[in-house]
Amino acid sequence: MKKILFITASLVISSQVQAAPGCKASDLNGNYVMYQAAINKNFHTGRCEIQILNGNATGTCAFDPAVDLTPNFNGPVAGPAVMNSNCSATMELDFHPNPAAPAFTIVSTFDLQFTPDKQSFIGKFINSFNVEGTTSGTRYSPLLPKTAAK
16 A cells, blocks of 8 residues: 555656646746847847737847947837747847838847746847847846946
8 A cells, every 4th residue: 555655646746747837928928138249240239128028029229339339229129029838938129220211120039048937048149130149138127226236
């Protein structure tokens, strides 16, 4: 009888481990700050603050600071985002860098892997001009003050 209880308990425990919750679409919802750095182009960096809600990412990004440290692009981005059950995610951020040519769009595609607590990620990106690089990000609360800590 003890063997049967032990075997039953072992099966229940192992099935619980295997059935551990993965990620679902709603796990992607939230606010993120993310940083990018190109690996095949010099001085191509970026910082974005985005919100993802129900598979739609919106926010602002600033890319490539010029010599005077003003960004060469600082504006809105938007696109779809999908969380997979294994906690990997894909996201596409589209932006229009030239107000004089609003039809011109740059598309950046992100391949992300979230940490087990779903609070941060690391990954890679590639854009329309074959700029490739790394990205990382973390959740943040928009309710926190943006002033420097003392």
